[in-house]
């Protein structure tokens with residue numbers, strides 16, 4: 524496996540900084556090239572001053588570095604290294620050639636079933652890898668998914684991930700759409716650190732890929748109420764297999780959600796993702 528960017532100690536002078544690629548709540552990302560190897564990467568710059576006032580965001584960044592550095596999976600954005608100067612923290616990240624998935628989703632308004640199924644299969648494979656390492660992402664949503672040059676998707680932004688179990692006080696910000704009922708309901712937070720929260724979010728993601736909007740999208744108050752009751756309607760034009768997998772993931776009881784192994788074996792995934800299946804479909808179409 525090519526392991527670029529080997530040196531342990533990095534510093535800013537090693538990189539030629541290119542165009543800005545985007546900005547998040549904390550920090551910006553630039554295209555960058557490591558001078559000696561010409562290796563292209565994405566350099567995420569976070570200002571320490573901003574992190575200090577971010578209410579424990581500094582710990583989140585430390586966690587992001589600790590967790591993401593040890594992950595190696597084709598559908599997880601690689602973190603090659605990090606360094607800092609007096610004012611900033613720098614994360615050396617894999618460059619995803621086709622950028623942020625949610626921009627593709629908004630541009631296409633929704634994905635055809637074969638494309639959605641392939642993305643969900645890649646997500647399930649990445650989540651299976653994470654859960655085997657007892658890492659829970661907890662913030663699966665289109666905004667945290669990037670796309671590689673060959674159209675493969677890459678989970679990024681491990682700021683919210685945790686090593687289960689964990690007694691972290693979590694303050695939530697951003698969209699409620701993807702929160703599972705156990706994180707909406709007050710009361711025991713044990714379930715917050717159960718891998719099954721990612722299964723719920725995978726169901727929300729499947730729905731949003733196919734329909735173009737999240738299943739519980741509403742006013743903040745109504746969204747919380749609808750999530751707590753798993754109150755959603757799936758448009759009738761969605762195929763019955765796709766409806767089935769969504770219904771088996773968006774289940775209130777975390778223990779009754781479809782396990783990742785069964786997601787990867789679900790008829791909707793097999794139909795669109797197994798090579799033989801596609802060739803067979805093509806054969807069938809041609810023979811008509």
Ligand SMILES: Cc1nn(C)cc1-c1nc2c(-c3cnn(Cc4ccccc4)c3)c(Cl)cnc2[nH]1
Nearest residue numbers: 544545546547550551552565618619620621622
């Ligand atoms: C944009 C864009 N267009 N194309 C053709 C490729 C890209 C691209 N973007 C990235 C990006 C990238 C950029 N912005 N963001 C969002 C962000 C920024 C700062 C903090 C948190 C989150 C990620 C990355 Cl990390 C890694 N690789 C990237 N590639």
